Every structure is written in structure tokens, then in C-alpha cells.
Amino acid sequence: MSENAPLVIIGTGLAGYNLAREWRKLDAETPLLLVTADDGRSYSKPMLSTGFSKNKDADGLAMAEPGAMAEQLKARILTHTRVTGIDPGHKRIWIGEEQVEYRDLVLAWGAETIRVPVQGDALDAIFPINDLEDYARFRAAAAGKRRVLLLGAGLIGCEFANDLSAGGYRIDVVAPCEQVMPGLLHPAAAAAVQAGLEGLGVRFHLGPVLNRLERAGEALEAHLSDGQVIPCDLVVSAVGLRPRIDLAAEAGLEVNRGVVVNRELRTSHANIYALGDCAEVDGLNLLYVMPLMNCARALAQTLAGKPTAVAYGPMPVTVKTPVCPLVVSPPPRGSDGQWLVEGSGADLKVLCRDTAGRLLGYALTGAAVGEKLSLNKELPALLA
């Protein structure tokens, strides 16, 4: 390895750029290289699901061009450049035929959208929205259209349902589950959010899946597994994300749901670290901003020579469904608690407590979200 090999970060999402920022505060000199498959613009991904109500196109959401980021971070940034392999033994990565050496390597390459198997001649009208370029493509396709079929009733699906409704679209949601946000929300809170969205005109088809998407003149026909046929103009797929692990597995790194790292964000190989959506930190793969910010601060210290373990406090998630405000903090994995529902209509306080009365988690909807600050003080830390 050459003496002046850079710190290499793969990915310029919130994880990659925030780590670079934090690390530059501690080390102004070591060469830094960021490599990204996308255009390298800095943006806040959570804004992708409020773009229509805020009337912002992709350019309006971009906060900085890669040139400005390179200057700010004193870094070289390779955009539209896909890393194709990692060679931990020789401390180098592959970009096609080209090899690049690293001093330390950080995987911040995120998660990819899950694609559901759908038949038909209109599959090009299905849009996943997981980065700024996806969002730009969808906005261009949605111009002048009115009816959007949304696949998925999870957190992101519900946010898009609210946002696109606010943007003037008629929304049908199709998802093979019994309630919105299954696995995240208590059924009472889920019903409150669903009712709020229905009040905006969103129609839910919970249970079936989309089997076929066909062109019908200028429009589309969505054929569901229960026999329903829904006319629409385009489809947004929000069925979930899968952490990118393939290149890590090929390089012999330990992977599970995500790239496995310890509390110092170190993979099973020395000098290779991971954070953000791709990382499974001490068994937790949390696809949210707050955990990756904690990881960025801790990893910056480690990379600057002061090994630092990351800690996660309570991490409640504010879901961007303004028609029915929602904050949720699911109980820690494996915990056993009793749920209690207080309130009525849209304003619910749903608390999960253990047998000793300690708060394990909550879901707050409507006016009850005002109680989150006092409840947060009672919540357990996720990684103490």
C-alpha cells in the first residue's frame, strides 16, 4: 500500500457525507476519496416523501453539488462510479478494471429497493423512490398525470400516500397486510393513521398483491390477486428496502441482514467499517437518520485514532403523515410488554410497559404527539 493512501468512503448519502464532515473536523490532512454510483449531490433523503406538498422538484431538494462538497470536505469525489469489488487482503477496491488503494475503507452504500415480481407490459411505469435521481424520474413521469397506485403500506408508503394526495393525486394503496405499518405500529394507532389518510381520499386495498400491470390506451390497469382491476396512470413501489451486502459477502466480510459491524463500526475485517442503512450494528439494522448520525460521530473518532463505541439512546421516529401526526418508538427486540390504548379517534396514546411498569415503547397519534418529550425520558436506550 502506498503511504499516502486515502480514507475511502463508498456512498455519498447522509451516512457517507456526515461521516466525512465529522472526520474532517478531526483530521484536516489525510487524503479523502468518496465514490458514489449516483450524481453525488448532497440532499436529505427524508425530504423525498414531502416533495409534492412542499412543491420541490429534485433540484429544489438538492443542497449542494458534488464540486462544492469536494471543496468543503477537502476530498476527491468520483460520481456515477460504481465500486465493483473489494480486496481486503491488498487494501484496495475495484472500479471495473481500475483498482484504488485505501488506508481505511468505509461502506456507506445504503440499501436497495425490493422489487416485487409483477407481470405485464407496463413494468416501466413502476417507480421506486429511494434517491434523488429516482425522485426526479418519478416527478417527470407524474407531470400531467392524476392517479397513482402505491405498492406498500409501510412507513414510506404512508408518507408518500399523504404527500402525493396533498400534491393533488388520487391514491390507491395496495399491500398484502391487514393494517398500515405492520410490525411497527399497534393496530389502534395504525387504524388512526389509515382513517386520516382515507379522509384525504386515499383508498386502501389491504390483503391482495399486484399481479399484473397492463397498458390500456393512455392509462394503466392494475390487476390485483383478489380479482380487482384498478385504473391508474403510474405506480410507486414502496415495498421495502434491503441493505446492500453482496459486495461485502463476496469479499469475505461477515454479513447477516446487513454488513455486520461491532460497536466501533468495524466489520469482520480490519480497516473496513460500515454505517448507515447497509450496516448491522451489534445486531441492529435501523434504516433511519438518527442512528447513522450517532455512528458518524463515533466512527470519525475511531478513524482519527481514538477507538469509540457507538451508543444509541431511545430513537423515536416521527412519521411524516401530517393528516394524522404520528411518533412511534417500537419496543426493543425481544422485549415482552403489555399494550394499553388511551384516547379516542385520531388522538391516541398507545403505551407498551413491562410487568414492572417500565415504558418499553409507544405510538402517539394526533394531539397525543405532544407528549413525546416527556415519554422519551422514560424510554430505554437501544444500545446503552
Ligand SMILES: Cc1cc2nc3c(=O)[nH]c(=O)nc-3n(C[C@H](O)[C@H](O)[C@H](O)COP(=O)(O)OP(=O)(O)OC[C@H]3O[C@@H](n4cnc5c(N)ncnc54)[C@H](O)[C@@H]3O)c2cc1C
Ligand atoms: C422516502 C424516504 C423517507 C425517509 N424519511 C425518513 C425520516 O423521516 N426519518 C428518518 O430518520 N429516516 C427516514 N428515511 C430513511 C433515511 O433517509 C435513510 O436511513 C438514510 O438516508 C440512509 O442513508 P445512507 O447514506 O445509509 O444510504 P443512501 O442515502 O441510500 O446512500 C447510499 C450511497 O451509496 C451509493 N452506492 C451504492 N452502491 C454503490 C456502489 N457499489 N458503488 C458506489 N456507490 C454506491 C449510492 O449511490 C449512494 O450515494 C427515509 C427514507 C426514504 C426512502
